[in-house]
Amino acid sequence: MFTSSRRTFLKSLALGSVSLALPGMRCASRATGNKPNVLFIAIDDLNDWVGCLGGHPDTLTPNIDRLAQRGVLFSNAFCAAPACNPSRAALMTGIRPSTSGVYLNAHPWRNSPVLKDAVTLPQHFMAHGYKAVASGKIYHGRFPDPPSWDEYWPSQQKNKPDDPVPPDRPLNGIPKTAHFDWGPMDVPPQEMGDWQVADWVINQLGQKHDKPLFLGCGFFRPHLPWYVPPKYFEKFPLDKVRLPNVKDDDLDDVPEAGVKMAKPHRDHANVLKHGQWRKAVQSYLASISFTDECLGRVIDALDNSEYRDNTVIVLWSDHGWHLGEKLHWRKFALWEEATHNVLMMVAPGVTKAGGRCESTVSLMDIYPTLIDLCGLSPKPELEGNSLLPLLKDPAAKWDKPALTTHGRENHTVRSKDWRYIRYADGSEELYDRNNDEMEWNNLTAKQEYAGIKKELAKWLPEVNAPDVEI
Numbered sequence: 113m114f115t116s117s118r119r120t121f122l123k124s125l126a127l128g129s130v131s132l133a134l135p136g137m138r139c140a141s142r143a144t145g146n147k148p149n150v151l152f153i154a155i156d157d158l159n160d161w162v163g164c165l166g167g168h169p170d171t172l173t174p175n176i177d178r179l180a181q182r183g184v185l186f187s188n189a190f191c192a193a194p195a196c197n198p199s200r201a202a203l204m205t206g207i208r209p210s211t212s213g214v215y216l217n218a219h220p221w222r223n224s225p226v227l228k229d230a231v232t233l234p235q236h237f238m239a240h241g242y243k244a245v246a247s248g249k250i251y252h253g254r255f256p257d258p259p260s261w262d263e264y265w266p267s268q269q270k271n272k273p274d275d276p277v278p279p280d281r282p283l284n285g286i287p288k289t290a291h292f293d294w295g296p297m298d299v300p301p302q303e304m305g306d307w308q309v310a311d312w313v314i315n316q317l318g319q320k321h322d323k324p325l326f327l328g329c330g331f332f333r334p335h336l337p338w339y340v341p342p343k344y345f346e347k348f349p350l351d352k353v354r355l356p357n358v359k360d361d362d363l364d365d366v367p368e369a370g371v372k373m374a375k376p377h378r379d380h381a382n383v384l385k386h387g388q389w390r391k392a393v394q395s396y397l398a399s400i401s402f403t404d405e406c407l408g409r410v411i412d413a414l415d416n417s418e419y420r421d422n423t424v425i426v427l428w429s430d431h432g433w434h435l436g437e438k439l440h441w442r443k444f445a446l447w448e449e450a451t452h453n454v455l456m457m458v459a460p461g462v463t464k465a466g467g468r469c470e471s472t473v474s475l476m477d478i479y480p481t482l483i484d485l486c487g488l489s490p491k492p493e494l495e496g497n498s499l500l501p502l503l504k505d506p507a508a509k510w511d512k513p514a515l516t517t518h519g520r521e522n523h524t525v526r527s528k529d530w531r532y533i534r535y536a537d538g539s540e541e542l543y544d545r546n547n548d549e550m551e552w553n554n555l556t557a558k559q560e561y562a563g564i565k566k567e568l569a570k571w572l573p574e575v576n577a578p579d580v581e582i
């Protein structure tokens with residue numbers, strides 16, 4: 113938890129912005145009487161390899177890019193935790209991992225004494241007269257939350273439809289690789305789970321609802337395994353795919369706790385040994401392209417529906433992904449690739465088209481922002497900050513860094529200029545974002561940066577709750 117003086121300041125800021133929100137929302141609210149609908153779109157494991165964020169020169173995301181263009185794109189958004197379950201539990205409850213003790217994918221988040229009776233984001237909407245329905249992955253698969261929804265497809269217990277899998281696995285030739293696998297799978301896109309999630313959401317948008325709608329749409333790709341139909345692979349000819357910029361000795365100045373997160377002798381060694389790096393990048397890009405097409409179908413359906421002009425749209429991904437940077441793969445680390453994610457919002461009557469906000473913001477901020485945008489009652493216990501001032505003016509002053517936690521007492525603080533990491537054993541990293549965007553040069557040992565580290569360390573949480581019981 114942040115220091116009491118800072119919390120008090122933030123709380124008064126958030127409350128102050130509620131009154132500012134109401135006049136702007138009148139136009140958005142007209143069609144449903146008094147509340148705008150919310151289209152809440154999650155994309156699993158999507159890093160910044162989208163056109164509008166420029167994370168990879170070969171990526172093709174026309175639909176994500178056109179949605180970003182329609183409102184405000186947060187180009188420096190970071191997750192609360194670089195793993196599905198803790199990131200999503202924090203976003204949906206508004207409570208940080210360090211407060212709840214929900215740090216890992218294995219942690220059943222309702223077992224946390226802090227989250228046991230927490231009112232989740234959709235529950236808060238239901239308490240204000242909304243109908244909350246969803247399909248696909250919003251919560252982590254193992255821990256769905258039926259109290260959060262009026263209705264779910266395929267079901268309240270099984271939130272995500274199954275995907276087809278190729279008969280002969282693995283496709284990448286890495287032994288015992290489990291779902292760390294990739295390659296084209298010859299099925300029509302209609303057989304993919306995400307396509308069916310989009311179908312269900314599109315159907316909801318075609319119906320008349322007697323209450324304002326909180327509509328969740330959770331896409332699973334580009335989560336592993338990267339099996340998508342061949343046409344998406346054909347967009348990225350293998351010989352033209354560019355690999356990430358990786359420094360072979362990058363981990364030499366990283367403390368042991370960080371090297372343990374990178375695990376260079378596992379995934380990275382396997383990928384190199386089996387000659388799969390380029391194919392992996394191609395497969396991730398193909399998976400992103402597939403999901404982008406699913407998203408485009410949903411946005412087109414919204415635009416052809418009666419909800420087009422009175423719906424707030426939020427699109428987020430739950431964390432980033434490494435594809436070899438720092439000799440690391442997957443999420444589960446505290447560097448830029450794992451913690452930087454996609455976040456954009458469209459709020460009729462509030463946002464203007466083409467907005468781009470470069471301030472450091474957090475997925476923790478979504479819950480309080482939606483409260484402000486939809487005029488719900490404030491929840492002072494939430495640990496994020498309403499982004500309403502930035503939605504109105506993306507250049508508005510904002511001096512809050514973003515905090516990400518991976519496992520108990522391992523944190524990173526990301527300001528516009530710096531990334532500071534402190535591990536549970538006290539070891540540290542410091543990167544100068546303006547001169548080292550790949551985070552290659554750990555400056556922590558240099559005495560001249562002691563003051564900067566001290567300033568950034570003020571944002572570390574005071575409480576580090578014990579792990580929840582499994």
Ligand SMILES: [Ca+2]
Nearest residue numbers: 156157196430
């Ligand atoms: Ca994820």
Ligand SMILES: [Ca+2]
Nearest residue numbers: 362365552553
């Ligand atoms: Ca390095």
